[in-house]
Amino acid sequence: MRAMTYARAGDPSVLGLVERAVSEPGPGEVRIRVVVSGVNPTDWKTRSGAFGGGPVEATVPNHDGAGVIDAAGPGVDHLDVGDRVWVTLAGDGRPGSGTAQEFTVVPAARVFPLPAGADFELGASVGIPAVTAHRALTVGDDGPSRLEPEAFSGQTVLVAGGAGAVGNAAIQLARWAGATVIATVSREAKATLATAAGAHHVVNYTDGDAADQVRRIAPDGVDLVVEVAAGANSELDLGVLRPRGTISVYANDGGTPLDLDVRRNMGLNARYQFVLLYTLGWDRIAAAAADINRAIEDGAFRAGEDAGLPLHRYHLEDTGDAHAAVEAGTVGKVLITVAEG
Structure with missing residues (x-):
């Protein structure tokens, strides 16, 4: 699969497109086919080393994203293969699990259903900002x-x-x-x-x-x-x-x-x-996700120009440009299209 990675801290030029093996989910984990990856300030700050040094291993950036459950490990009973979902803090403590790649394996507790009628761009825009x-x-x-x-x-x-x-x-x-x-x-x-x-x-x-x-x-x-x-x-x-x-x-x-x-x-x-x-606790994040999903279902939480959040779209190979846009203070939400919906 295609993935964006970086092995040292620095400006967006440290990001490179590579081929990685697709991993299998372990107990309590799911694998997501990523459709859209969302970029937040924390992503470029981590990549740049602003949060305390460089990576200890090759790292896939971006914590937020949306896609489809592709596989589930033992013990996952609230998500099924084929479910449309959004994920947040995907790479927290897991350098290889960021969303700037075609498939990512994450703990199921970090993954939430994407309400019917919500597209993947909205799903990738929720995560860190909404929680x-x-x-x-x-x-x-x-x-x-x-x-x-x-x-x-x-x-x-x-x-x-x-x-x-x-x-x-x-x-x-x-x-x-x-x-x-x-x-x-x-x-x-x-x-x-x-x-x-x-x-x-x-x-x-x-x-x-x-x-x-x-x-x-x-x-x-x-x-x-x-x-x-x-x-x-x-x-x-x-x-x-x-x-x-x-x-x-x-x-x-x-x-x-x-x-x-x-x-x-x-x-x-x-x-x-x-x-x-990062230190809030997954019980509070899950409660927030439930409330946010209800707002989405009510049509009260949206993304796009008409909701006051212009969308700026990039492709996976242009992840460096997407990071640079967020670092430059682009107003709106920067998204990376990883695959067709």
């Missing part, structure tokens, strides 16, 4: 621990960076769960995308009165902030958070240090929750 968004939305002191219609009824969610992949997922899921959703963006083109995703209100965070604009929408403050740039947005977040509100931090874009004002945070009884899927 991260779900976690960020479900850690509030007074908010829901699971998402479903009306779970956020009467509450207001602020999504920072509403045009990003996680921001898009957070907007769609929060809107489906009944929240009033405010998104912040940096320019008009991104405002259009956040609105398409379902944000009720969009504020340009570069405006000098951005906090006042949010407060006019939510006079009592927002219940929860889904935060992509914790350091840079700290003053805005504290200016709009209601007492006992939560700031869910899944990134710190820009690298501005997060300096906590202890007195102001104590006065708000503020909660900070940091979000990283």
Whole structure:
């Protein structure tokens, strides 16, 4: 089979197309014929060595993808050969199991049914962004621990960076769960995308009165902030958070240090929750997947320009270009077509 691999850390040029043997699934594992592979920032950061050194063996990149179950090992009883599925964290601890290859073998616990009517491009777009968004939305002191219609009824969610992949997922899921959703963006083109995703209100965070604009929408403050740039947005977040509100931090874009004002945070009884899927636990990831699949079934979670998430398509042999696009900050979702659906 064809596979993209890299054996040393570096820029996208370290990626090369090779032939690999197709592996058999062991106990508790399934083999997926990959149709579409999704690229996330964590993929290029791992490949570049930004996450702590180079690979110890030839590595297949990309954690997210969608395809069809091709074979199942002993002990797998909830997935069958022929099932359409999506997978996330495919390569976590398994360098040879990334999705930038024609077949991948992964633990069945990392694989979830792809709802009827959802195409493989949507399946490959779910994974890390949607599960991260779900976690960020479900850690509030007074908010829901699971998402479903009306779970956020009467509450207001602020999504920072509403045009990003996680921001898009957070907007769609929060809107489906009944929240009033405010998104912040940096320019008009991104405002259009956040609105398409379902944000009720969009504020340009570069405006000098951005906090006042949010407060006019939510006079009592927002219940929860889904935060992509914790350091840079700290003053805005504290200016709009209601007492006992939560700031869910899944990134710190820009690298501005997060300096906590202890007195102001104590006065708000503020909660900070940091979000990283690698250590979240598969019980929580499975619960998130179930809620996300329900949103997909309800037609409330989509991918594409009309859902505020433009798709950028590459072929397997162009995986390096796909990684470069994500590293350059391409707005939308970068996908790699591995096989015909």
